Amino acid sequence: MFSFLFRGSCFLCRGAAENLLCADCFADLPRLPSPACPRCALASPNGATCGRCLAEPPPYDATVAALAYAFPADVLVQALKFRGELALAPFLGSLLFRKIESVDLVVPVPLSRERLRERGYNQAVEIARASGRPLELGLCTRERHTPQQADLPWSERQKNVRGAFACTRRLDGKSVAVVDDVMTTGATLAEVAATLKSAGASRVVNWVVARTLPPHD
Ligand SMILES: [Zn+2]
Ligand SMILES: [Zn+2]
DSSP states (O other), rough: OOOOOOTTTTTTOOBSSSSSSSSHHHSSSOOOOOSBOTTTTTTTTTOOHHHHHSSSSSSSSSEEEEEOOOHHHHHHHHHHHSSSTHHHHHHHHHHHHOHHHHHEEEEEEOOOOOHHHHHSSSSSHHHHHOSSSOSSSSSEEEOOOOOOOSOOOGGGGGHHHOOOESSSSSEEHHHHHHEEEESSHHHHHHHHHHHHHHHOOOOEEEEEEEEEETTOO
């Protein structure tokens, strides 16, 4: 099921490449708007906390994203998630883990047991491994098998994940980083952060490979 990438040719255009992507495709990777809100990673004048995060503060304290979720970053993320291209995980992770703060614990967003069985791996775990830090794999669990967020309209995603996660021990005063491949509405990450905060975590930061920009941007 897992494929391995050939050395010497670009994953996207198949042209000659010294790395996983050729220099042109690498330069084409979509960057996030700057300055951005430190809390949600969307555009914000002066890099201050944005109006949305001020009006309705999310349970997470910060979001770091490597790329915007747009072509061709979406191709890479989907190949990792759905086609078992696991060699993309250290590559995408290396873009992300350039700019992170130090935290007490690193937690990949868990999959349900059903989804893990179906897919055979958790892409968030594969990405988190590239951080080079010990991972807390049993700390946060997915209690409920829910429909894929990607299959639902944005308005239903928050309800879909409510109560979906549990924390297996107290985290009093700890700072925690939560790793995922894509942040779209942030509903899943908000639910994970709320779960970690209820267990006592003092700070929760999202580390995501790609951030979906609002449709009107
Ligand atoms: Zn290329
Ligand atoms: Zn914000």
